[in-house]
Amino acid sequence: MTGPELLASLSHLFGAKIREKKEFRGETSFVIDPGDIREVAKFCREDLSFDYLLDISSVDHFGEEPRFEVVYELYSMTLAIHLRLKVRVSEDNPAVDTVSDIWPTANWHEREIWDMMGLRFTGHPDLRRILMWEGYPYFPLRKEFPLEGLPSDMPDVAFTSAAPMEGGPFVTQPSTATTKDREPRARGPI
């Protein structure tokens, strides 16, 4: 079976597990139920030769229900085709089953999603924060988290404070003033 043939037959293979299917410029995406992710992932890896998990990412659809989405990017080394799986996760129960035993690389990806978006992965062997430190009280990539950050303090570990935005992430104003005076931090109080 060639790659395009496999992709064409996926709707049939996944059957009733498909909630939604999207084809866009040769990219195939399936939305499936969070409860089915382990079964589908195992099937993809063992029977459909998707032996490479490129990435797992998460999306915050703030204001919609279900709020979160976890996106799995799969690749088949033998057939050279991509496949995207998506599961939607509600804010009330922000948890997905882990796939770190199916693709070991998922271990750190899932830790990153836990760290940045605050989605738990049930069955993960080592679900610690990976970028921020243990005890940091926020999930920085959630939409309600301000870009400049929020103050926090973990004695002897780390502290944070809000960055001075002064109108944007970095807004310098064209003028003949010196760099020192055009610098955003110079314009307003810290």
Next chain:
Amino acid sequence: MPTSAESRPSTQTLPAAYDSKIEGNVIFTQLDAAMNWMRKNSLWPMPMGLACCAIELMATASARFDIARFGAEVMRFSPRQCDVMIVAGTVTYKMALAVKRIYDQMPEPKWVIAMGACASSGGMYRSYAVLQGIDQLLPVDVYISGCPPRPEALIAGLMKLQDKIAGERSFTSQKRGLVDKIESLV
């Protein structure tokens, strides 16, 4: 704190009385001037390389720019042997207390160069993750602008620091106890 030019340590040498045996081997100067001269010409940097500025720091140490011309080529990876911490790069909050800890481990006297926009002010990273300038944690002596600064800029910053060290009242301010003891004996 004396401010007039006369009270600053002088590097000017005075002629010794003629003696063919020691001629040329004796220099009269002030203790501060001698200490400062030794310190400023053998600054051992702590290379706190945290981002792309560290690449320019390495280039500064290498043959073309050759920071050894200013006596600062001995990059030590142990803070116990360092005089000047060159904070080269983005200081994240996760790294901030580690930088502070390394600074605390450096023996006195010690200086800090904030190299580049990130170390000086957070640079383009107005974000939850980045400390907005290492001067919030450490006493910075020299700020170097640039993103990243060229090696010439780092060398200029180092020379600024040398000028600052040359003007310090090293003996009287840093060896206060010894000065008091001498004064009580005299």
